[in-house]
Amino acid sequence: MRALHPLDFLFLSLEKRQQPMHVGGLFLFQIPKDAAKTFIQDLVADIRLSKSIPVPPFNNKLNGLFWDNDPEFDLEHHFRHIALPHPGRIRELLTYISQEHSSLLDRAKPLWTCHLIEGIEGNRFAMYFKIHHSMIDGVAGMRLLEKSFSQDPQHQGITAPWCVANKRTKRLTDPEAPISKFKKFTNTLQSQLKATPTVLAELGCALKDKKNHHPDYVSSFQAPSSILNQRVSASRRFAAQSFELARLRSIAQHFNVTINDVVLAICSGALREYLLSQNALPKKPMIAMVPTSVRQDDSDVSNRITMILANLGTHLADPLARLSTIRRSVINAKQRFQRMSSDQILSYSACVYSPAGFNIVSGLMPKRQAFNLVISNLPGPKESLYWNGARLDAIYPASIVLDGQALNITMTSYAGKLEVGLTACRNAVPKMQNLLGHLEDEIVCFEQLMTTCNQDSINTMQHTQPS
Missing domain, CATH: 3.30.559.10 (Chloramphenicol acetyltransferase-like domain)
Structure with a gap:
């Protein structure tokens, strides 16, 4: 048990x-x-x-x-x-x-x-x-x-x-000495109490950043309303495609950013083009919830994840400006998590994001949300896998959409490819499959920028740190 x-x-x-x-x-x-x-x-x-x-x-x-x-x-x-x-x-x-x-x-x-x-x-x-x-x-x-x-x-x-x-x-x-439900509960409670002082300190820092309007801090309920943020039906649409991971790696190396930064940047550009085609691009930047693992053991059951809120910069037409905005907001969140243990991170996340979870459950404020969509990027197997001699050609992840978040983009790496799975509410997100084409267009755009953009612009972005 x-x-x-x-x-x-x-x-x-x-x-x-x-x-x-x-x-x-x-x-x-x-x-x-x-x-x-x-x-x-x-x-x-x-x-x-x-x-x-x-x-x-x-x-x-x-x-x-x-x-x-x-x-x-x-x-x-x-x-x-x-x-x-x-x-x-x-x-x-x-x-x-x-x-x-x-x-x-x-x-x-x-x-x-x-x-x-x-x-x-x-x-x-x-x-x-x-x-x-x-x-x-x-x-x-x-x-x-x-x-x-x-x-x-x-x-x-x-x-x-x-x-x-x-x-x-x-x-x-394996058979083991039984542990009472009460003992399991008290162990969990003790762990939470030990995490409390550090969590309270980080909550204070977060409130200070919010009060001072820190440009790279993304708070809950900062996300603008969009067509992605409406109640969902029970119907789903799933679309999938593979991209060569080497293309994203080259972009990341050229601009001195991480592959995850590039993934978020191409998703940002694709969303911008898709919403423009629907005459529905918000004036404020869209916010992505990026699940992040805090698992520190070899277990493969239950959940050990928190989330980063990333500013996608969708209001910006310049792809490099969007990439810089994304990079700074992600670094800001990661620096906060680096100061905490996994248990402290989970406790901090529970405090910060519980109002958003309650809002999803209750639907009390349907026009307010902590984020516009989920974008998840999971590391997968690097070598080709086989099942009784049959080669595994592709892995396409399918995920969850919620009331208020009608689109989910989940990706995983596998054998030199980035495997993309899009899951959406069929009724809320029309022509969702067009996003796959926009993702390819964004990759091409960054590949062209690698040869045409001003080196000073690249240096400016590379040396920009969260203030």
Whole structure:
């Protein structure tokens, strides 16, 4: 039995019919050229006949404020095998994912499902995996992914992802001295009390920055209203694309910024162009919530994330000015977090962002929000992975949209590519797929600036620090 972390409880509390709180991933595989015609059927049979026992968190279900093992675990409820209708294009695949990502998970069972999808053009198949955000965060999900597959294309007999054990899950499943619920509660309380003095000091610094209108400090409820910030329906649209990571790395090196800065900058430019096309660009800069991991162990369950509020500078037409604005706001937030431990960061975040969470839950101030959208960038596997000889070609993350935040951009790196997944409310964000084209246009724009912009402009941006 494992206690719910406060963040896990928050994700569960936020869920409602039009606001599912699960995350997912679309994994696209290439069937080996020499594979038997029954490759997919054999893979499905191996999964269904597997004697392996699911490991945490995949065998955990809700039991009040705790995760408990499901004594009636039924694989048929969680694993599904389907085939796309002809011609099996990526368009049909993304339509299916959009539909499945709209549906709620059953809380009477462990909160995950896996869909193996065949019939995709180009001799490919896919796996769509969705799991409730209360069970796992993005970094933990990537760790599970790397353990589930192999770097060896000749490796056969790889078990299903939900049966992959490791040191952490063995510790969770091995018999141990029982710890009372009261003891777990008091341990958590003691940890929070120890963090209090530092957290209060940082809260004071944040209030001072807000009072003094620090140009690089981004406060809650600073985000302007936009078409992205309206109530969402239960319908989702999912779009995905891959970009060469080397292109972003070259831009980052040329302008002496991080790849994450470049990612936020191309998202900012793409949003600006998209909103201009909808005649809906706010006059004030849009704010992105950037999830940041504070996980300091090898665990791969629960959530250990906080968030940075980044000023996207969408009101600025100059791409370099937007990049500089983004960089300064991110550095300002990171400097604050560097002065705190992971527990202190989580406590600080709970204090600063709880009003925003309450507003999302209650809907009391629908025209006010702490941020306009979520932009997440997760580090993924650097080498190509294989599942019983089938090469994993792409990983497209699917995430959450909320009332007040109708668009989510989640990215991950994989084998030299940046894999982009866009998740949006179908009704609130028209022609959302156009953002993919705008992302490519922004990358091209920065590549052109690398050869045409004034060196003095680059030096000015490189040496600009938060004041």
